[in-house]
Amino acid sequence: MTRVLVVDDEPQLARLLVINLKARKYEVDCAQDGGTALDAVAARRPDVVLLDLGLPDMDGIEVIRRLRVWSQVPVLVVSARHGSQEKIDALDAGADDYVTKPFSMDELLARLKAVGRRVSVREPGxxxxxxxxxxxxxxxxxxxxxxxxxxxxxxxxxxxxxxxxxxxxxxxxxxxxxxxxxxxxxxxxxxxxxxxxxxxxxxxxxxxxxxxxxxxxxxxxxxxxxxx
Structure with missing residues (x-):
C-alpha cells in the first residue's frame, strides 16, 4: 500500500486530502510545518510527499532542498503560487511535479499515481x-x-x-x-x-x-x- 505524507497548514484542505486518499486505499500521514515534515519522512518513510510551499516555519522549497540532501522520495508540490518562477524554483530544488491550487481531486489523484509509478525508477542504480x-x-x-x-x-x-x-x-x-x-x-x-x-x-x-x-x-x- 502506498504511503503519502500530506504537508499543509490548512486543516480543512489537509482533512479533505486525507479523506479522499484513504478512500482510495492510501496510507496517509500529516504534517503542518516543514520541520515536522522532515522528521516524518525520516520516521515514516512515505512513498510520496504532497507538499504545500507556504508553511509557517520555513518555505516549502527549503523543505525540498533539505530533503534532497538525504532522500529521493518523490515530491508533488500542491501550492497556491501560480507564478512560473516559483514552479521553476521548486523543480530546481528537486520537486517531481507541481499542482496549482485550487485543483480538481481527479487531477491531483492522477498526478499522484503518475509520481507513484516512478518510485521504482528512483531506486539506487x-x-x-x-x-x-x-x-x-x-x-x-x-x-x-x-x-x-x-x-x-x-x-x-x-x-x-x-x-x-x-x-x-x-x-x-x-x-x-x-x-x-x-x-x-x-x-x-x-x-x-x-x-x-x-x-x-x-x-x-x-x-x-x-x-x-x-x-x-x-x-x-x-x-x-x-x-x-
Missing part, C-alpha cells in the same frame, strides 16, 4: 541504466546510439546532451533553466527558444507523432519530462 527502450525507439546512452523501428537515428551532440539529461531524470520534470544551464552553460537561463527548437528536432526524429509526443513531454512554462 536505476538512474545509471544505459539502455532505454520504448515501443518506438531505443536509446543506448553509453554507446551514444539511437534506433527507431530498427533503423539508426543520427542525433547531434547537443540533441544527445538534452536527451541524456531527460532520460537520466526519467519521470521527473526538469526545469527549462536547468536544461539550458547544463547544456549551454551557466549564463543561459532564459533562452527557452533553444529548448523549443531542440525538443522539436528530437520529437521529429524519435516520436511516432511529434505533434502528440508520448515520451518527450512538455510542462508549459515549467520544463520537460521523459516518460518511457
Amino acid at each position: 536505476a538512474a545509471d541504466e544505459e539502455v532505454v527502450e520504448t515501443e518506438e525507439f531505443t536509446i543506448d546512452l553509453l554507446a551514444k546510439k539511437a534506433r527507431r523501428r530498427g533503423q539508426g537515428v543520427r542525433l547531434t551532440p547537443t540533441e544527445w546532451h538534452v536527451l541524456e539529461i531527460l532520460i537520466r531524470n526519467r519521470g521527473r520534470l526538469v526545469s527549462q533553466r536547468r536544461l539550458l544551464q547544463e547544456v549551454w552553460g551557466s549564463s543561459y537561463g532564459t533562452q527557452t527558444n533553444y529548448l523549443r527548437v531542440y525538443m522539436a528536432h528530437l520529437r521529429r526524429k524519435l516520436e511516432a507523432d511529434p505533434s502528440r509526443p508520448r515520451h518527450l513531454i512538455t510542462a508549459p512554462g515549467m520544463g520537460y519530462r521523459f516518460e518511457a
Whole structure:
C-alpha cells in the first residue's frame, strides 16, 4: 500500500486530502510545518510527499532542498503560487511535479499515481541504466546510439546532451533553466527558444507523432519530462 505524507497548514484542505486518499486505499500521514515534515519522512518513510510551499516555519522549497540532501522520495508540490518562477524554483530544488491550487481531486489523484509509478525508477542504480527502450525507439546512452523501428537515428551532440539529461531524470520534470544551464552553460537561463527548437528536432526524429509526443513531454512554462 502506498504511503503519502500530506504537508499543509490548512486543516480543512489537509482533512479533505486525507479523506479522499484513504478512500482510495492510501496510507496517509500529516504534517503542518516543514520541520515536522522532515522528521516524518525520516520516521515514516512515505512513498510520496504532497507538499504545500507556504508553511509557517520555513518555505516549502527549503523543505525540498533539505530533503534532497538525504532522500529521493518523490515530491508533488500542491501550492497556491501560480507564478512560473516559483514552479521553476521548486523543480530546481528537486520537486517531481507541481499542482496549482485550487485543483480538481481527479487531477491531483492522477498526478499522484503518475509520481507513484516512478518510485521504482528512483531506486539506487536505476538512474545509471544505459539502455532505454520504448515501443518506438531505443536509446543506448553509453554507446551514444539511437534506433527507431530498427533503423539508426543520427542525433547531434547537443540533441544527445538534452536527451541524456531527460532520460537520466526519467519521470521527473526538469526545469527549462536547468536544461539550458547544463547544456549551454551557466549564463543561459532564459533562452527557452533553444529548448523549443531542440525538443522539436528530437520529437521529429524519435516520436511516432511529434505533434502528440508520448515520451518527450512538455510542462508549459515549467520544463520537460521523459516518460518511457
